[in-house]
Amino acid sequence: MHQSTPMGTDRPIRADFRSDTITRATTAMRDAMASAEVGDDVYDEDPTVRALQERLAAMAGKEAGLFLSSGTQSNLVGVLSHCGRGDEFLIGRTSHVLLNEAGGAAALGSAIPWPIEVDETNHFSADDVRAAVKEPDQHHPVTTLLSLENTANGHVQSVDHVGSLAGAAREHGLAVHLDGARLFNAAVAAGVGIEAWAAHVDTVSLCLSKGLGAPIGSVLVGDRASIGRAHRLRKMLGGGMRQVGHLAAAGLYALDHHVDRLAEDHARAGHIAAGMSGIDGLSVVHATNMLWVTPPAEAHSALVDHLLADGILASFWAPTMRFVTHLDIDDTQADLVVDSFTRFFDGA
Ligand SMILES: Cc1ncc(COP(=O)(O)O)c(C=O)c1O
Structure with missing residues (x-):
């Protein structure tokens, strides 16, 4: 595989483990996109978008679904469908909504995040939730929402x-809102359907553009009233789109062909973790399709140069780097790393 040269390296890229978002649509997916039946989705007349929304809502056991451009936009309208100005939402300290979505809920919706401390697998407890809810008192913001994530940095x-x-x-x-950008990874790993989690929230x-391999798209599912509020918010954010059945078709294709195969990504990540487990001084944590690798601090930059x-x-963060397996990683690439x-x- 030879791609353009991200990260400033002028060498051919043989394996890109930065994220499961980097996949490119397969030929069959592109065919499905090209031949999709479409209409104006702002007029609610795109049959392919409607089919995708209805299918995911049914899979989650919810009344309605809403197609959005990204996970960030979907989380934003999801959170703001539950929080008004000055309302507080509780959220894990390492969660994507809190750290990696540009503070949108606060900046655009005046909803105030209250971070809850998490353990090394990004878990917190029911008692942590109880302790974080504010007493009704004129001094406090009104706590109205708990925002969860699954998988949480790979952890189910x-x-x-x-x-x-x-x-x-x-x-x-x-x-309760759930960022299920990788809920299908959790479902495949746990051997249960997504509706098992959705029933609680x-x-x-x-997200369709992570492990499922579509180039774009997320669907927010929920009760009709919440999705109705989210629909209006989507319009307000400029997220009403027209003949986007071409994009929704990629999502439908992914649901047909790319869900069960997530087990392969998890197995390849496990294979890499097993291969690294004998290396002295290396700490490796494997969870679903992610690997968190901490080399000795003094070896970090030389190791990055060697891998490049x-x-x-990979996501060469320090002290811990992240490797993600996905549709465009095969066994040869897993062995290569x-x-x-x-x-x-x-040689060290
Ligand atoms: C857990 C999680 N939630 C939400 C998102 C946001 O998705 P998007 O990049 O489509 O906005 C991401 C992106 O990688 C993510 O990892």
Whole structure:
């Protein structure tokens, strides 16, 4: 595989583990997109968008769905469908909505995030939720929402765990939103359907452009009233789109062909983790399609240079780098990264 040269390297890229968002639509997916029946979706007349929304809503056991351009937009309208100006939402400290969505809920909706501390697998407890809800008092913001994520940096939050968090939220009258950008990864890993988690929450944002391999798109599912509010917010954000059945067709194709195969991504990530496990001084955490790798601090920058020289890209954060497996990573590429690590540490 030879691609353009991201990250400033002028070497051919042989394996790109930066994210499962980097996949390109397959030929069959492109064919499905090209031949999609379309209409004006702002007029609610695009049959392919409607089919995608209805299908995901049904899969999640929810009343309605709304097609959006991105996970960020879907989470934003999801959170703001539950929070008004000055309302507070509780959220895990490492969550994508809090850290990586430009503070949109606060900037555009005046909703105030309250971060809850998490453990190394990005979990927090029902008691943490109870402790974070503010007493009704003139001094406090009104806590109206709990925002969850699954998988959380690759880690599956079990159905029971999400149920216990949502239960604590309900005791205080909170709504619950779930960022399910990778809920299908959780579902495949746990061997249950997405509806098992969706049953505990009001709205779920489902991404088509992560492990499912579509080039664009997310669908927010939930009860009709929440989705109605989200629909208006989408319009307000300039997110009403026209003949986007061509894009929704990629999502439908992905639901038909790319869900069960997520198990392959998880197995390849596990294979890489097993291959690295014998390397002294390397800490490796594997969760679904992600690997978190912490080399000795003094080796970090030389290791990055070595991997780049081998044509391997990852999210080279320090001290911990992230490798993500996806539709465009095969067994040879998985072996390549293990081999590259082994050669580096053998020579160290
Ligand atoms: C957990 C999670 N939620 C939401 C998003 C946002 O998705 P998008 O990049 O489509 O806005 C991402 C993006 O990678 C993500 O990892």
